[in-house]
Amino acid sequence: MNTYEPRVVGDQFALLVAGVVDYAIFMLDPTGTIVTWNEGAQRIKGYTADEVIGRHFSMFYPPDEVRNDKPGWELEVAKREGRYEEEAWRLRKDGTRFWASVVITALRDETGRLRGFGKVTRDLTERKRQEEARSAERDRESALLRAHAKRMEDLERTKTQFLNLASHELRGPLTVIRGYNSMLEEGSIPPDQIPAVARLQEVKLAQMDRLVEQMLETARLEHDAFDMFHETFDLGDVVQEQLDIYRPLSQGHHFVLDADDRPLLVAGDHARVGTIVANLMDNAIKYSPGGGEVRCTTGCRDSHVFVSIRDEGLGIAAEHIPTLFTRFGRLPTQENVTIPGTGLGLFLCKEIAGRHGGDIEVESTAGAGSEFTLVLPAAF
Numbered sequence: 001m002n003t004y005e006p007r008v009v010g011d012q013f014a015l016l017v018a019g020v021v022d023y024a025i026f027m028l029d030p031t032g033t034i035v036t037w038n039e040g041a042q043r044i045k046g047y048t049a050d051e052v053i054g055r056h057f058s059m060f061y062p063p064d065e066v067r068n069d070k071p072g073w074e075l076e077v078a079k080r081e082g083r084y085e086e087e088a089w090r091l092r093k094d095g096t097r098f099w100a101s102v103v104i105t106a107l108r109d110e111t112g113r114l115r116g117f118g119k120v121t122r123d124l125t126e127r128k129r130q131e132e133a134r135s136a137e138r139d140r141e142s143a144l145l146r147a148h149a150k151r152m153e154d155l156e157r158t159k160t161q162f163l164n165l166a167s168h169e170l171r172g173p174l175t176v177i178r179g180y181n182s183m184l185e186e187g188s189i190p191p192d193q194i195p196a197v198a199r200l201q202e203v204k205l206a207q208m209d210r211l212v213e214q215m216l217e218t219a220r221l222e223h224d225a226f227d228m229f230h231e232t233f234d235l236g237d238v239v240q241e242q243l244d245i246y247r248p249l250s251q252g253h254h255f256v257l258d259a260d261d262r263p264l265l266v267a268g269d270h271a272r273v274g275t276i277v278a279n280l281m282d283n284a285i286k287y288s289p290g291g292g293e294v295r296c297t298t299g300c301r302d303s304h305v306f307v308s309i310r311d312e313g314l315g316i317a318a319e320h321i322p323t324l325f326t327r328f329g330r331l332p333t334q335e336n337v338t339i340p341g342t343g344l345g346l347f348l349c350k351e352i353a354g355r356h357g358g359d360i361e362v363e364s365t366a367g368a369g370s371e372f373t374l375v376l377p378a379a380f
């Protein structure tokens, strides 16, 4: 009885272990050879007892870990410290990986002699997948928050830039208008010069108008509130309209129109395409302070129509080209100290052209002049 009972308990325990399905529980001899196998081991790893008993347990490890003798090292740790524990990738029979929680326990008899190792493995792949999904979700949320914070910061900076610009750029024309107004009040302007003064005031008012409109357009782009009209119109007409406005304003510039006489139909926002052409003409005049020719060429190539505006002015150094189309992208040139501008013109041109499926191209040589070309998809 005394000798029999423990054996019955031992048998029952062996049966219990053999039937456990959620854990792979098996034993290794002192060299790491597999000596027992249970239901759970078969379920998790995919091997039957016949396929594994007598083989070394390193068969469950990825090849690079076998090369580094990680299995042997784990047994050494278990031998030295009583147990080894880790979570890591292991291989199933079909070659797929699973995330294993592994405990290796050194088994010693009463004399302290090592008899082998007990190994308990759990498949935590699903838990790991859920943890990874949760952490990816957290990463995505924090990236969204960071992007939002950055956007708020950018908006704040833009607002400050707007306010600085507004005060600086609006003050210039305001001062001129106020000056003329007080001269008119005092009666110090001869009556025959009043129409000329009125025209000058008109130019200054137009400058203020343009600046306010540029700031509003930039704000609309910023807030995705950029609603466009859709109509079909002729790019040649737009160029003619803008030439009629700019020709009288120029001082010492010679405007030439080299027009394609075919219809150059475009689908989009007539007024905004007009703004692009206006900005390009404004620049051509402004950045050729010595005068010269401003040549507008219209035409069509492939499925696009274009207008190019070429001046004989200051030109642009190659290293400055990437700055041209950025918001507030005024170039740090000597001349720009005296030439007024906000650096919004080309930024808006590029954005509006892009929203029509088109683009602005530039060719320029410092000191020799520039050519800006608006290219838009043709509407047939």
Ligand SMILES: Nc1ncnc2c1ncn2[C@@H]1O[C@H](COP(=O)(O)OP(=O)(O)OP(=O)(O)O)[C@@H](O)[C@H]1O
Binding pocket: 214, 279, 283, 284, 287, 311, 313, 314, 315, 316, 324, 329, 330, 331, 333, 336, 340, 341, 342, 343, 344, 345, 346, 347, 369, 370
């Ligand atoms: N035709 C040109 N020739 C030489 N430089 C130019 C020409 N067009 C633009 N630039 C340079 O590119 C910069 C950006 O031009 P953009 O039209 O965006 O701004 P701006 O003319 O300074 O101000 P805004 O047009 O808003 O009044 C200008 O400051 C100028 O230095």
Ligand SMILES: [Mg+2]
Binding pocket: 279, 282, 283, 341, 345, 346
């Ligand atoms: Mg400009």
